Amino acid sequence: xxxxxxxxxxxxxxxxxxxxxxxxxxxxxxxxxxxxxxxxxxxxxxxxxxxxxxxxxxxxxxxxxxxxxxxxxxxxxxxxxxxxxxxxxxxxxxxxxxxxxxxxxxxxxxxxxxxxxxxxxxxxxxxxxxxxxxxxxxxxxxxxxxxxxxxxxxxxxxxxxxxxxxxxxxxxxxxxxxxxxxxxxxxxxxxxxxxxxxxxxxxxxxxxxxxxxxxxxxxxxxxxxxxxxxxxxxxxxxxxxxxxxxxxxxxxxxxxxxxxxxxxxxxxxxxxxxxxxxxxxxxxxxxxxxxxxxxxxxxxxxxxxxxxxxxxxxx
Amino acid sequence: xxxxxxxxxxxxxxxxxxxxxxxxxxxxxxxxxxxxxxxxxxxxxxxxxxxxxxxxxxxxxxxxxxxxxxxxxxxxxxxxxxxxxxxxxxxxxxxxxxxxxxxxxxxxxxxxxxxxxxxxxxxxxxxxxxxxxxxxxxxxxxxxxxxxxxxxxxxxxxxxxxxxxxxxxxxxxxxxxxxxxxxxxxxxxxxxxxxxxxxxxxxxxxxxxxxxxxxxxxxxxxxxxxxxxxxxxxxxxxxxxxxxxxxxxxxxxxxxxxx
Ligand SMILES: Nc1ncnc2c1ncn2[C@@H]1O[C@H](COP(=O)(O)OP(=O)(O)OP(=O)(O)O)[C@@H](O)[C@H]1O
Ligand SMILES: [Mg+2]
Numbered sequence: 001x002x003x004x005x006x007x008x009x010x011x012x013x014x015x016x017x018x019x020x021x022x023x024x025x026x027x028x029x030x031x032x033x034x035x036x037x038x039x040x041x042x043x044x045x046x047x048x049x050x051x052x053x054x055x056x057x058x059x060x061x062x063x064x065x066x067x068x069x070x071x072x073x074x075x076x077x078x079x080x081x082x083x084x085x086x087x088x089x090x091x092x093x094x095x096x097x098x099x100x101x102x103x104x105x106x107x108x109x110x111x112x113x114x115x116x117x118x119x120x121x122x123x124x125x126x127x128x129x130x131x132x133x134x135x136x137x138x139x140x141x142x143x144x145x146x147x148x149x150x151x152x153x154x155x156x157x158x159x160x161x162x163x164x165x166x167x168x169x170x171x172x173x174x175x176x177x178x179x180x181x182x183x184x185x186x187x188x189x190x191x192x193x194x195x196x197x198x199x200x201x202x203x204x205x206x207x208x209x210x211x212x213x214x215x216x217x218x219x220x221x222x223x224x225x226x227x228x229x230x231x232x233x234x235x236x237x238x239x240x241x242x243x244x245x246x247x248x249x250x251x252x253x254x255x256x257x258x259x260x261x262x263x264x265x266x267x268x269x270x271x272x273x274x275x276x277x278x279x280x281x282x283x284x285x286x287x288x289x290x291x292x293x294x295x296x297x298x299x300x301x302x303x304x305x306x307x308x309x310x311x312x313x314x315x
Numbered sequence: 316x317x318x319x320x321x322x323x324x325x326x327x328x329x330x331x332x333x334x335x336x337x338x339x340x341x342x343x344x345x346x347x348x349x350x351x352x353x354x355x356x357x358x359x360x361x362x363x364x365x366x367x368x369x370x371x372x373x374x375x376x377x378x379x380x381x382x383x384x385x386x387x388x389x390x391x392x393x394x395x396x397x398x399x400x401x402x403x404x405x406x407x408x409x410x411x412x413x414x415x416x417x418x419x420x421x422x423x424x425x426x427x428x429x430x431x432x433x434x435x436x437x438x439x440x441x442x443x444x445x446x447x448x449x450x451x452x453x454x455x456x457x458x459x460x461x462x463x464x465x466x467x468x469x470x471x472x473x474x475x476x477x478x479x480x481x482x483x484x485x486x487x488x489x490x491x492x493x494x495x496x497x498x499x500x501x502x503x504x505x506x507x508x509x510x511x512x513x514x515x516x517x518x519x520x521x522x523x524x525x526x527x528x529x530x531x532x533x534x535x536x537x538x539x540x541x542x543x544x545x546x547x548x549x550x551x552x553x554x555x556x557x558x559x560x561x562x563x564x565x566x567x568x569x570x571x572x573x574x
Pocket of ligand 2: 346363364475
């Protein structure tokens with residue numbers, strides 16, 4: 001990939017600008033207030049021109065841009081093609097496939113309302129996630145270390161665990177006082193299951209010799225649980241948390257679309273019913289960005305907690 | 316001096332997968348004096364590791380009893396440190412935290428934390444105290460695990476082929492290191508080894524074990540002055556005597572040259 005030019009992203013942006021500027025629009029679409037796609041392209045052009053220039057002086061920037069330049073250029077080209085197919089030629093049904101200008105205009109002009117939706121989703125997700133993760137750790141550790149917890153709880157996990165949290169919606173919505181608590185419970189449930197299973201299996205898989213070593217070093221029972229069993233099982237716990245995070249996103253969206261009357265999932269569903277597809281796409285973009293930020297954060301936390309694993313296990 | 320070990324009529328049986336019983340130890344009687352350096356030697360599967368695990372308290376005996384300073388051994392304790400053949404460092408802790416583990420577990424780290432660095436220096440890992448176990452060579456990991464056991468000041472140090480994985484050169488260095496620590500601390504040392512030379516070089520007494528029945532075949536006193544020379548004729552004659560007990564020589568009963 002060494003030959004890939006650092007200028008490719010900027011060139012791709014210039015091409016898209018030329019197309020958007022030079023080719024006439026089809027008049028099937030409702031025009032947006034501002035040419036937002038053009039704004040975006042200009043910003044991209046600016047960013048990638050600067051980074052291409054910097055790559056001559058700074059090795060870090062050079063490596064960064066050269067690793068990604070082809071991918072970024074193709075992504076911009078892809079946006080360019082979408083722009084041609086929708087705004088320029090109108091090849092797709094106009095109602096379902098609005099222009100990029102329109103979608104971006106929603107994100108910009110509706111930002112207050114979208115932020116409100118996002119924050120209420122965030123609150124719900126966070127509440128459920130915290131309870132689910134803590135509950136999952138606690139149950140997993142109990143099952144991993146206590147025979148009687150294992151005896152009583154394991155079958156329960158095996159029976160209840162595989163049921164998707166969303167399948168409980170009809171029951172949960174009527175048995176909780178508010179839709180918020182009901183949805184938070186469902187999210188907690190969806191995080192709890194994978195976290196519990198991976199935590200306990202992680203603990204079962206800890207080499208017994210670690211416990212033996214620690215007992216000859218004078219560690220008591222609880223010290224062994226929390227200073228040997230838990231850290232040794234940490235890689236498994238993170239896999240559980242990761243699965244739980246993905247499950248919680250699904251549950252959040254479903255809960256919002258079915259019950260809760262606010263949040264980004266509800267927004268998408270509502271706009272779909274109003275046939276406002278530009279808003280639906282705007283919502284989807286926001287979800288995609290938010291969720292990928294959350295997953296990235298989780299990975300960052302994991303990398304920090306599991307520095308000792310570098311070179312031991314490849315993720 | 317503390318750290319006297321007494322083993323009385325110990326029998327240990329293991330259930331194999333096919334429900335057959337393996338007698339890992341059949342009636343072991345043994346006394347090890349406080350501050351003595353003893354080697355256990357014998358063919359693979361004769362119960363050396365099992366005996367160490369019983370002394371450590373990781374397993375219980377089926378018959379007989381074990382004592383440390385006339386107190387019955389019932390469960391593991393920091394007083395009987397164990398160094399496994401595999402270093403078994405905690406991979407999630409740095410070298411420093413591995414060595415500090417025992418002090419922290421016993422809740423005396425605050426008052427004794429200077430010890431940690433002292434033992435890291437002692438085993439020659441000063442530059443690696445922040446490294447994680449996977450960044451160490453086999454020999455370095457083994458030294459770290461030795462430091463981790465030593466920091467607790469055990470009365471008895473049980474060593475299960477601690478030098479088995481090392482190259483000959485590092486190995487000889489570590490042997491001298493062990494001797495130095497032993498002299499300095501007066502710790503009772505019980506070491507399993509497959510290496511006859513190592514056993515003679517280090518120990519006051521070499522205990523030869525045989526499998527089926529898993530018993531102590533012979534105890535050989537090594538009355539050589541320290542520091543010992545590995546090519547000393549008495550050394551060599553002891554060596555062939557032990558090899559003979561282990562059936563590794565033909566009919567040679569005398570060293571094949573004379574003074
Ligand atoms: N946990 C166990 N379960 C079943 N059998 C065991 C167990 N531990 C040891 N044994 C058996 O006990 C016997 C003695 O084992 P031990 O590990 O003490 O041998 P060893 O003298 O240390 O051998 P080596 O020199 O190869 O390490 C072996 O036959 C082994 O199969
Ligand atoms: Mg062994």
